[in-house]
Amino acid sequence: MRAALEKIAEQHGLSPEFPPEVSAAANRAVSEAALSDPALVDLSGLPFVTIAGRDTRDLDQAVYVERTRDGYRVDYAIADAGSFVVPGGPLFDEGLKRGSSFYLPGYCIPMLPRSLSEGAISLNAKVPRRAVVFRMHLDADGSVRETRITHARIFSQAKLAFEDVEDFYAAPEEHPLHREPFAESLTLLRTVGQLRMDRAEERNVVRFRRTEVRVGITNGKAVIARELRLPVEKYNEQISLLCNVEGARKLKDGDTPNDAVEPIFRIHSGPDTETLAELDALLEQLVDLHQLDARVWRRRPDDRSLSEWLDALPRSGALERVALAVHRQTMLKTGRSAFSAEPGAHFGVGAEVYARFSAPMREIVGVYLHRELMERVSGRTLDAPGAASGVALRDAVLEAANRSKDLQKQLTRDANMHVLQQVFDALLSAPAENRRFQGTVLGVARNKLHVLLDDPPLEVKAYNSDIAEALGAAVRAEDDGVALFRQDGSPLCRLGESVQLQLTGKDKKRRRYRFALAASPEQKAPKAPKPGPAPA
Numbered sequence: 001m002r003a004a005l006e007k008i009a010e011q012h013g014l015s016p017e018f019p020p021e022v023s024a025a026a027n028r029a030v031s032e033a034a035l036s037d038p039a040l041v042d043l044s045g046l047p048f049v050t051i052a053g054r055d056t057r058d059l060d061q062a063v064y065v066e067r068t069r070d071g072y073r074v075d076y077a078i079a080d081a082g083s084f085v086v087p088g089g090p091l092f093d094e095g096l097k098r099g100s101s102f103y104l105p106g107y108c109i110p111m112l113p114r115s116l117s118e119g120a121i122s123l124n125a126k127v128p129r130r131a132v133v134f135r136m137h138l139d140a141d142g143s144v145r146e147t148r149i150t151h152a153r154i155f156s157q158a159k160l161a162f163e164d165v166e167d168f169y170a171a172p173e174e175h176p177l178h179r180e181p182f183a184e185s186l187t188l189l190r191t192v193g194q195l196r197m198d199r200a201e202e203r204n205v206v207r208f209r210r211t212e213v214r215v216g217i218t219n220g221k222a223v224i225a226r227e228l229r230l231p232v233e234k235y236n237e238q239i240s241l242l243c244n245v246e247g248a249r250k251l252k253d254g255d256t257p258n259d260a261v262e263p264i265f266r267i268h269s270g271p272d273t274e275t276l277a278e279l280d281a282l283l284e285q286l287v288d289l290h291q292l293d294a295r296v297w298r299r300r301p302d303d304r305s306l307s308e309w310l311d312a313l314p315r316s317g318a319l320e321r322v323a324l325a326v327h328r329q330t331m332l333k334t335g336r337s338a339f340s341a342e343p344g345a346h347f348g349v350g351a352e353v354y355a356r357f358s359a360p361m362r363e364i365v366g367v368y369l370h371r372e373l374m375e376r377v378s379g380r381t382l383d384a385p386g387a388a389s390g391v392a393l394r395d396a397v398l399e400a401a402n403r404s405k406d407l408q409k410q411l412t413r414d415a416n417m418h419v420l421q422q423v424f425d426a427l428l429s430a431p432a433e434n435r436r437f438q439g440t441v442l443g444v445a446r447n448k449l450h451v452l453l454d455d456p457p458l459e460v461k462a463y464n465s466d467i468a469e470a471l472g473a474a475v476r477a478e479d480d481g482v483a484l485f486r487q488d489g490s491p492l493c494r495l496g497e498s499v500q501l502q503l504t505g506k507d508k509k510r511r512r513y514r515f516a517l518a519a520s521p522e523q524k525a526p527k528a529p530k531p532g533p534a535p536a
Contacts, residue, residue, distance in 0.1 A: 099404025142195025193235020270347025
């Protein structure tokens with residue numbers, strides 16, 4: 001499977017190898033790492049730690065939290081890629097060409113050479129490192145009172161896995177981490193993380209119910225598992241999001257037309273009035289088809305927000321699948337985020353302004369924004385004489401950021417197709433009873449159904465033409481997108497319903513699998529596993 005994924009990357013012009021001049025520049029950057037820079041604030045005495053996946057090697061972020069007289073102080077250190085990857089140099093040019101790191105199952109094509117992303121820049125434990133540190137003072141309720149941003153030297157005391165921290169939270173007095181100098185900081189991370197999640201609820205940030213799937217490779221074969229995010233991942237995410245908001249605010253508030261700083265923001269406009277009206281029309285159809293309680297399933301925007309309405313939908317029982325489909329349809333109508341030179345609200349995180357500072361070793365926009373932010377807070381230019389800068393550089397980074405986002409989406413599609421091949425090809429010659437899958441109808445398009453399988457937890461497409469061929473009769477879907485109908489006008493299956501699909505073959509020309517409906521909707525079906533939270 002690894003060879004197939006490498007071929008997918010190659011088809012898109014991606015390679016894990018770097019040109020000789022880029023590798024040479026990385027080696028020079030490693031040897032010239034200026035940890036003795038007098039401009040660095042020395043924070044090496046604070047017990048920072050990194051918290052990441054057990055196998056993660058490129059460590060972007062380290063955290064330290066302490067209680068203050070009237071709230072909390074959060075120091076969030078982000079790897080200082082901007083001081084190593086300088087506009088006009090080979091490393092920046094290569095990062096601009098790639099745009100970001102790219103991810104396939106069990107396989108990463110890094111934006112920067114690993115000697116930097118896993119070495120000199122990475123906030124590895126027990127070694128001094130350069131960092132951009134967001135020092136945020138929070139009130140007792142988790143609201144931000146003040147943020148200061150500095151270049152600093154830090155010393156991470158440990159690389160912790162998410163599972164280790166969760167074990168500590170479960171039984172702190174009995175866990176070995178209880179004796180470490182950062183134990184109190186870990187405890188306060190949970191406190192502050194939960195406070196920030198409470199603030200997100202007050203801002204009506206929508207949390208969609210989505211199935212998070214992890215695809216790995218074991219013995220050359222795809223291994224697919226439903227994955228739930230641990231609470232500590234959510235706590236850490238809240239601090240990361242807060243840094244992105246505070247950094248964006250610093251860039252926006254200090255922006256003037258003729259200065260040298262050219263910010264890039266991440267915007268997400270969310271659904272407009274017309275789109276919400278389309279959602280309401282779909283809900284009316286669902287209420288009628290499923291005989292639902294309209295008081296629960298209609299939005300009623302005058303007395304509850306979109307977030308409150310979605311959160312109140314059933315989480316278990318016979319209507320859990322319907323709720324999952326409604327979440328999916330609502331999410332599709334909120335649109336996509338994008339990078340922009342102009343500031344704007346980010347609906348997905350409930351922020352008036354937002355930018356991406358938190359992954360500078362994986363995104364060229366992060367490298368660029370670190371330098372722009374430090375220019376803003378220091379009041380001095382960091383660009384070398386003659387190096388690209390200003391609007392032209394900003395626009396080049398902006399184009400690379402949006403291009404790489406689209407490319408990752410295409411890579412994911414291609415990798416998913418290969419995973420489907422791993423799962424389904426071996427079943428094509430199996431008995432019919434071994435080719436049946438229970439799932440939930442998440443979408444009804446004019447020519448196909450989108451169905452999330454219970455096991456394996458993959459989303460597949462069942463085309464109307466294949467369904468009709470198996471039935472021996474025509475089928476049709478109306479524009480409202482809530483049901484697939486038989487020729488006589490009766491519903492064959494409905495949005496949010498449990499269906500059983502039969503794998504009937506493979507269309508090699510169109511690179512798709514053929515599915516038919518194997519059982520009627522009225523047939524009793526096993527309950528779907530609970531969906532996990534959305535990915536970061």
